[in-house]
Amino acid sequence: MKNSIIEVKKLTKKFGDFTAVNNISFSVTKGEIFGFLGPNGAGKTTSIKMLTTLLHPTSGTILLDGHDTVTAKNSVRESFGIVFQDQSLDDELTAAENMEFHGVLYKVPSALRKQRTEELLKIVELWDRRNDLVKQFSGGMKRRLEIARGLLHHPKILFLDEPTVGLDPQTRNHIWNYILNLNKKEKVTVFFTTHYMEEADRVASKVTIVDHGKIIAQGTPAELKKKSKTKTLEDAFIKLTGKSLRDEDASDIESLRNQKKMWRR
Amino acid sequence: MGPIYIMWLRQLKRYSRSRARMIGSLGQPLIFLLAFGFGFGHIYEKAGNGDYLQFLAPGVISMAVLFTAVFSGIELIWDRQFGFLKETLVAPVSRLNIMIGRTLGGATVAMLQGTIVLIISLLFGFRPDFQSILISLLFMFLIALLFTALGTALASQLNDMQSFPLIMNFLVMPLFFFSGAIFPLKGVTPILTIVASCNPLAYGVDGLRASFGGDSFYGMGMDFLVLGLFSAFFVALGSYLFSKIEI
Ligand SMILES: Nc1ncnc2c1ncn2[C@@H]1O[C@H](COP(=O)(O)OP(=O)(O)OP(=O)(O)O)[C@@H](O)[C@H]1O
Ligand SMILES: [Mg+2]
Numbered sequence: 001m002k003n004s005i006i007e008v009k010k011l012t013k014k015f016g017d018f019t020a021v022n023n024i025s026f027s028v029t030k031g032e033i034f035g036f037l038g039p040n041g042a043g044k045t046t047s048i049k050m051l052t053t054l055l056h057p058t059s060g061t062i063l064l065d066g067h068d069t070v071t072a073k074n075s076v077r078e079s080f081g082i083v084f085q086d087q088s089l090d091d092e093l094t095a096a097e098n099m100e101f102h103g104v105l106y107k108v109p110s111a112l113r114k115q116r117t118e119e120l121l122k123i124v125e126l127w128d129r130r131n132d133l134v135k136q137f138s139g140g141m142k143r144r145l146e147i148a149r150g151l152l153h154h155p156k157i158l159f160l161d162e163p164t165v166g167l168d169p170q171t172r173n174h175i176w177n178y179i180l181n182l183n184k185k186e187k188v189t190v191f192f193t194t195h196y197m198e199e200a201d202r203v204a205s206k207v208t209i210v211d212h213g214k215i216i217a218q219g220t221p222a223e224l225k226k227k228s229k230t231k232t233l234e235d236a237f238i239k240l241t242g243k244s245l246r247d248e249d250a251s252d253i254e255s256l257r258n259q260k261k262m263w264r265r
Numbered sequence: 266m267g268p269i270y271i272m273w274l275r276q277l278k279r280y281s282r283s284r285a286r287m288i289g290s291l292g293q294p295l296i297f298l299l300a301f302g303f304g305f306g307h308i309y310e311k312a313g314n315g316d317y318l319q320f321l322a323p324g325v326i327s328m329a330v331l332f333t334a335v336f337s338g339i340e341l342i343w344d345r346q347f348g349f350l351k352e353t354l355v356a357p358v359s360r361l362n363i364m365i366g367r368t369l370g371g372a373t374v375a376m377l378q379g380t381i382v383l384i385i386s387l388l389f390g391f392r393p394d395f396q397s398i399l400i401s402l403l404f405m406f407l408i409a410l411l412f413t414a415l416g417t418a419l420a421s422q423l424n425d426m427q428s429f430p431l432i433m434n435f436l437v438m439p440l441f442f443f444s445g446a447i448f449p450l451k452g453v454t455p456i457l458t459i460v461a462s463c464n465p466l467a468y469g470v471d472g473l474r475a476s477f478g479g480d481s482f483y484g485m486g487m488d489f490l491v492l493g494l495f496s497a498f499f500v501a502l503g504s505y506l507f508s509k510i511e512i
Contacts, residue, residue, distance in 0.1 A: 049512065052355050053354075053355060054351065054354060054355060054511060054512045055511050055512065056511060074357065074359060077355055077356065077357040077358075078357040080355075082355055084348065084351055084352075086348055087347060087348035087349075088348040088349055088351045088352045089348070089349060089352075090275065090279075090347075090349045090352075091347060092278070092279045092282055092283070093275065093278060093279075097278070100271070101271055101275060101352075102352070102356075104267045104268060104270075104271040105267075105268050105271065105352075105353070105356040105357075105358055106356060106357060107267065107357070133282075
């Protein structure tokens with residue numbers, strides 16, 4: 001497809017005998033807000049790691065903005081930004097220093113860096129805490145900083161792996177508004193995962209549901225609701241993926257996050 | 266230049282904020298200066314070798330540089346565990362530059378630590394020849410660079426800190442003890458000379474000692490050549506392994 005900015009063909013990832021991502025193909029159109037949904041352990045994060053050059057696919061190809069993620073890693077890395085599912089801050093640096101570090105790595109000009117750092121840290125309400133070490137932050141504050149950092153440079157594609165987990169509704173709202181605005185103004189393509197179905201319903205222009213490493217449904221939220229004859233995306237999701245719990249499948253990342261949540265209490 | 270500088274700066278900030286680490290890593294050199302310097306000093310002098318402290322101090326300075334450098338490299342494992350590594354790995358900066366920045370940062374920290382130990386040994390009575398201090402700094406830098414790169418290369422292959430004691434006891438300690446840092450290589454059994462000649466740190470210690478006005482075993486030119494080649498090799502190896510990291 002001509003207008004697609006992400007092109008995934010027959011992507012597979014195996015960890016030993018276990019197939020985490022099983023021969024999936026899909027494409028994302030430029031400017032789309034693409035929701036990549038699925039139960040715990042479905043293979044979302046593994047897919048994002050392959051899309052963002054952190055993992056080698058076992059087989060299949062990925063084109064990001066026309067560049068192959070295996071053979072043209074550097075060009076691919078020029079084209080995206082990412083908010084990871086699990087922690088990725090330097091605890092020994094301050095919030096401002098983490099932003100600064102990111103801005104320099106992503107070659108954001110100094111003046112713009114300062115302007116956006118202030119703007120973003122205000123949105124996530126960390127401006128007053130900018131000179132505090134990150135290790136003194138709560139889990140939610142760290143998450144907010146990670147999102148602000150991910151938005152500091154304006155990439156062509158923005159990957160968000162469960163960006164809003166553990167955040168209060170106000171912050172979630174502010175952050176999504178900022179992202180939607182970015183999408184509208186700068187045509188940034190957004191590829192996100194979430195377990196909050198009402199969030200996906202609200203923001204996604206297209207949704208793909210994966211389960212056990214395979215794609216089981218694709219379409220706009222409205223189409224999926226219509227197809228499964230349900231009122232909400234949540235009901236559609238449950239209908240499509242079944243009612244069984246995925247605890248046994250929960251990735252280590254997930255269990256880590258649960259631990260983190262416990263700490264936060 | 267930007268990314269290399271910011272990686273370098275980060276290593277320095279982390280170091281300067283961790284007083285415990287700074288002071289903690291001075292413990293070992295202090296013990297060596299005290300226990301060996303004053304414990305063995307008179308035996309060494311009776312054997313007609315001159316003042317032991319003058320001989321020992323460059324060895325202990327090298328040790329401080331070695332330990333700090335390996336540790337700076339190994340810190341990569343923490344970055345992996347605490348997730349920060351991902352942030353640098355997906356950045357649109359060649360991994361070579363990331364590696365260079367981090368290695369230079371680690372090496373700078375190791376040199377600072379070496380300089381602190383130099384000052385401490387001056388307090389203990391070490392009286393070096395400061396005429397060629399620039400050459401001394403160069404040797405310290407090469408030792409620092411080599412072992413930061415070695416630490417990074419090792420860390421790139423490890424997922425957690427479980428193998429850290431292994432590395433300390435079976436790599437770093439032997440490197441130190443078989444380098445001629447605490448005893449002269451002249452006149453020891455041939456097997457020890459052979460072992461030392463395969464040990465890059467031996468050339469570092471020897472070169473540093475010579476630059477401070479002590480006796481050289483290999484000759485300063487040879488020290489520089491071998492140490493330089495080893496450093497280049499490990500920086501290249503570290504960069505290669507770092508570029509292959511998956512998460
Ligand atoms: N490094 C790894 N080694 C072995 N198995 C792995 C590895 N990483 C992920 N897996 C497995 O692959 C499967 C998919 O994991 P992944 O993290 O992609 O799930 P996910 O869809 O992101 O789930 P969640 O919603 O919990 O984040 C899980 O069963 C997980 O245990
Ligand atoms: Mg995940």
